[in-house]
Amino acid sequence: MNSSRALLVWAAGVAAYLVAVTQRTTFGVAGLEATDRFSASASQLSIFTVVQLLVYAGLQVPVGVLVDRWGPRTLIVTGGILMAAGQAQLAFADSVGAGIVGRLFVGAGDATTFISVLRLLPAWFEPRRIPVLTQWTGIIGQLGQVVSVVPFVALLSTFGWQPAFLSAAALSVLAVVLAVAVIRDSPLAGSERTAQTLRQTGTSLVEAWRQPGTRLGLWSHFTIQFPGTVFVLMWGYPYLVRAEKIGEGTASALMTLFVAVGIACGPFLGRYVGRHPLRRSTMVLAIAALISTAWLAVLLHPGPAPLPLLTLLVVALAVGGPGSMIAFDFARTFNPAARMGTATGIVNIGGFMASLLSMFVIGVVLDVLFGSGFSQGDLYALESFRLAMSTQLVVLATGVAAVLVARRRVRRRMAEQGVVVPPIREALARERRRRRDARVARSQDG
Numbered sequence: 001m002n003s004s005r006a007l008l009v010w011a012a013g014v015a016a017y018l019v020a021v022t023q024r025t026t027f028g029v030a031g032l033e034a035t036d037r038f039s040a041s042a043s044q045l046s047i048f049t050v051v052q053l054l055v056y057a058g059l060q061v062p063v064g065v066l067v068d069r070w071g072p073r074t075l076i077v078t079g080g081i082l083m084a085a086g087q088a089q090l091a092f093a094d095s096v097g098a099g100i101v102g103r104l105f106v107g108a109g110d111a112t113t114f115i116s117v118l119r120l121l122p123a124w125f126e127p128r129r130i131p132v133l134t135q136w137t138g139i140i141g142q143l144g145q146v147v148s149v150v151p152f153v154a155l156l157s158t159f160g161w162q163p164a165f166l167s168a169a170a171l172s173v174l175a176v177v178l179a180v181a182v183i184r185d186s187p188l189a190g191s192e193r194t195a196q197t198l199r200q201t202g203t204s205l206v207e208a209w210r211q212p213g214t215r216l217g218l219w220s221h222f223t224i225q226f227p228g229t230v231f232v233l234m235w236g237y238p239y240l241v242r243a244e245k246i247g248e249g250t251a252s253a254l255m256t257l258f259v260a261v262g263i264a265c266g267p268f269l270g271r272y273v274g275r276h277p278l279r280r281s282t283m284v285l286a287i288a289a290l291i292s293t294a295w296l297a298v299l300l301h302p303g304p305a306p307l308p309l310l311t312l313l314v315v316a317l318a319v320g321g322p323g324s325m326i327a328f329d330f331a332r333t334f335n336p337a338a339r340m341g342t343a344t345g346i347v348n349i350g351g352f353m354a355s356l357l358s359m360f361v362i363g364v365v366l367d368v369l370f371g372s373g374f375s376q377g378d379l380y381a382l383e384s385f386r387l388a389m390s391t392q393l394v395v396l397a398t399g400v401a402a403v404l405v406a407r408r409r410v411r412r413r414m415a416e417q418g419v420v421v422p423p424i425r426e427a428l429a430r431e432r433r434r435r436r437d438a439r440v441a442r443s444q445d446g
Contacts, residue, residue: 005187006124010133012182013117014140016076019175020113021144022152023083023106024052026168027090028233029153029255030161032241037161038096046363047096048103049234053356055107057349061205063112064345068204068338071185072116079116080176082109084169091165109172114141115348118328119341123186128274131329135270138325139263145232147171149255208343212413213334216406217327217347220284223399225324225351227291227392228317230358232258235389243385244304254314261318269322273329280326281407287323288400290316292393299386324351334410354395362388 027034027048035045067075086105093099117137121130156164208214230236232255240251273280294316298305305313327350331343365388 009120009124009183010117010137012178013072013076013120014137016080016175016179016183017113017117017137017141018144018147019171020079020083020110021141022147023087023144023168023172024110025145025148025233026087026152026165027052027103029148029237030156030164031234031238033156033161034099037094038099040096041367044096046234046359048100050356050360050363051100052103052107052110053233053352053359055104056111057352057356059108059111060115060345060348060352061342062345063115064341064343064348065205067112067116067119067341067345072119073179073183073185075112075116076179076183077176079109079112080172080179082106082112084109084172084176087165087169087172091162091169115341115344117141118344120183120185122332122337122340130332131273132267132270134325134328135266135322138322139266142259142262142321145259146256149252153252204339204342208335208339208346211334211343212406212409213330214343214346216281216403216410217330217334217343218350219399219402219406220281220330220350221324221327221347222350222354223396223403224284224287224291224320225327226354226358226395227295228258228320229351229355230362230392231314231317233355234359235362239385239389240310243382244310245382246307246310250307254310257311258314258318258321261315262321265319266322266325269326273326277329277333280329281403281410284323284326284403285400287319288396288403291320292396295389295393299390304382327351354399358392358395361391365391 031045034040034048038044040048063075082105086102086107086109088102089105090099090102093102114137118134121133121137125133152164152168155167231239237251237255240246240254241248246254269283272283294313298309298313301309327347328344331347332340335343366384369384369387
């Protein structure tokens with residue numbers, strides 16, 4: 001296998017994913033402008049992103065099946081075309097309905113990209129490299145948030161709505177051209193596709209769902225992916241600017257910090273997964289605890305939270321992004337290659353279903369509080385946002401409970417196959433002994 005060619009194919013796929021993340025997050029940073037352009041309430045505004053994510057989540061399983069049948073390249077190109085059409089539609093939309101149509105196309109195109117890029121990895125790289133490359137795929141792709149926060153916001157504020165969204169559409173066109181020119185499904189064309197009948201496809205889907213490891217991946221993704229997505233994609237920017245009363249420049253800096261933290265901790269999590277495959281769910285639960293603690297500290301703080309505390313919140317939310325990549329490792333290791341796309345699609349539903357549920361509930365709570373006069377005339381008052389954002393803790397608790405149930409079933413099946421996961425204290429003691437023995441060996445060699 002040609003390593004340089006594999007890296008080139010992967011780089012083109014990651015570039016397509018970066019562009020997809022850019023298209024996914026542009027509306028979040030344009031939320032205040034969208035309120036004026038469409039004369040939308042908070043719940044109406046949330047519908048834009050909820051529809052986008054509903055389409056994204058609803059297409060995950062069909063896209064996973066299609067990736068297994070048609071190959072990643074076709075799906076990546078199709079997704080880029082759909083996103084370009086969606087952003088162009090949004091550029092000219094002047095009503096809520098027309099704008100929602102644009103976001104629907106963006107969601108459909110976005111749905112095809114990430115699964116397809118992950119599907120390229122087993123075809124082009126050795127298994128030992130896949131956990132780290134999966135993390136780097138997520139990390140580099142999330143730089144699309146920086147594109148939406150910095151150059152897109154600059155275009156929006158300088159030239160206005162239409163030029164900004166048409167420029168975003170042009171970016172997807174470039175991604176399509178690059179995918180057509182560079183990406184191939186595998187070193188041996190067509191070898192990664194599976195010709196299945198409709199019945200066989202249904203059987204593959206059922207088998208992927210019945211695998212407890214797939215469900216553990218789904219609930220892991222559900223639990224720790226959505227808090228950061230909700231924050232970056234929809235409510236974080238208005239919350240920081242309108243509720244916490246920090247400047248737009250500081251809010252943009254915190255959004256950029258979100259991406260930087262993901263870049264910094266992603267490789268660590270990838271190495272952790274590679275070295276401790278039996279402790280992946282433990283890391284998921286630890287990240288869930290970190291996010292819950294950070295939100296509680298901010299929500300319970302009297303008055304506006306100080307900037308250091310908001311910074312810690314953003315850091316905690318950012319860890320959830322690369323942490324959720326662990327979920328896809330469950331899909332990869334508990335399913336055969338022929339149904340990896342299907343299993344990945346099932347897993348990817350989790351976080352985005354939690355995200356769209358949370359986004360919509362937050363918008364509804366804000367509208368209810370505004371209508372009742374609780375927020376004292378300000379739709380984005382701090383008191384309103386505290387109650388609205390606290391609803392995420394219920395979703396987090398639900399996810400943690402589901403992870404624990406799924407993990408118990410996975411470990412029961414592993415025990416039937418002769419694989420027993422030792423208690424964490426035994427694993428830590430073993431790791432300390434290993435490191436001590438390694439130091440002794442190095443000292444003796446010296």
